[in-house]
Amino acid sequence: MGISLGPNQYGKAEVRLVTVRREGAVHHLRDLTVSSALRGDLTETHLTGDNSAVLATDTQKNTVYAFAKRQDVGEIEDFALRLGRHFVRTQEKITSARITIAEHGWDRIPVDGVPHDHAFSRSGDERRTTTVTVQADRAWVVSGVDGLVVLKSAGSEFHGFPRDEYTTLAETDDRILATAVTARWRYQGDSGIDWAKSHREIKATMLETFATKHSLSLQQTLYAMGEAVLRARPEVAEVRLSLPNKHHFLVDLSPFGLENHNEVFYAADRPYGLIEGSAVRDEAEEPGPAWTDAVL
């Protein structure tokens, strides 16, 4: 019978890791969600239940915690590289390790205007992310951001679209544009990059472009954001963006005898337009195995 095992991987998903590093009275907090996915010669466990090549997902979880103790976590890209290389180097049958990390931000609580030593408030929904894929002595790093919510209350139009028998949407030259940015960018190379600075500047570039680019569509804004990142950051080969159009509909106030001059909106949560695309550098390195899976 012509049946065989298809592509497979296994690992521990969403290990919740919080670390506290003490510098005298000042505590430094890190809050990560770490997932591992291993690939390799794993046919036996699937076909016969022979687990001799299966590093338990429980062990993978423990490795995350032990590594966090043995060495300061540092940048999520470096932590993921250390974990991925460890799994590939120590497990004979494992040929590929993919480590995905999301970092949740915490801000110090201000007390009388002074940031507190050891009390924090969650920074919101935004998360810094990375997915590192390690194979033999190569690694590919794809980093990004999730849940970066932005809105502009001017500088956005949408018109000139086709009208058929089902079109009701009014053309507009003044609307609210809002989205929650999911971005992924792939780095050329896996060393010599200041991950934190790169992340900070890519995010600043995307935000600045969102703010200043006069928008005729969210698609146009998406490409402008990606293009600006590639122009500013030579270490990045490609940027992929997934932008939900968080619609803000004008409320019809005429039943109440009131006019609505773009002042009162209904923020709908669904359905939403979902605009996705990428900007690619012409002479970019090949994406390697990391990109398609790592993105979304």
Ligand SMILES: O=c1[nH]c(=O)c2[nH]c(=O)[nH]c2[nH]1
């Ligand atoms: O920026 C937009 N792009 C679209 O494709 C679209 N479609 C829609 O209904 N509104 C919008 N806005």
